[in-house]
Amino acid sequence: MEVKRIQPIHVLYFETHTSLREISEHVRIVARGLYQDAVKNELEVTGPVYWIYEGADGQPDTKFKLTIALPVTPDETELSGSTFQFKYLEPFECVAGQLYDSWDKLGNMYGNLILALSADSLMMSGQNREIYLNMDFQHPERNITEVQIGIRR
Structure with missing residues (x-):
């Protein structure tokens, strides 16, 4: 388990309220839109x-x-024809691990990180992040995903 402090990150973003049961309606659709708007508005993608x-x-x-x-x-320019907005993600302290496999193994990754948190007497903040370093929809076992669980000290 690695403890990290993530500095603020400037992002183009989408927000909604959803549930795990409904979350699939955003898979592949929102990310594609973010990339399209970034290109259309000549934004430099940095991560x-x-x-x-x-x-x-x-x-x-x-x-x-x-x-x-x-x-x-x-x-500082206005986004042309975009439904997305800009903001900075706040600094974020977390424990992190990388999953080199299909997303159906994410539950195990979360479980292992939560066990490690408990062993070190760390408290979860209520925010988790998944960073999709490589997405391979044809070969999901090739996915690389960093899971970050926010902590409070």
Whole structure:
């Protein structure tokens, strides 16, 4: 288990309230839109897609805030024809691990990180992030995903 402090990140983002049962309606669609708007507005993409969960508890019907974000270079210009907005993600202290496999193994990754948190007497903040370093929809076992669980000291 690695403890990290993530500095603020400037992003183009989408936010909604959803549940784990409903979350699939955003898969592949929102990220594609973020990339399209970044290109259309000549923004420099500076990192992979983030999915940020606030208040998710692992239960299928619990509503939580979902932010899907694409890091971009800060730009003061207005977005042309975009439904997305800019913001900075706040500094974030977390424990992190990388999953080199299909997303159906994410539950195990979360479980292992939560056990490690408990062993070190760390408290969860209620925010988790998934950073999609490599997405391979044809060969999901080739996915690389960093899971970050927010902590409070």
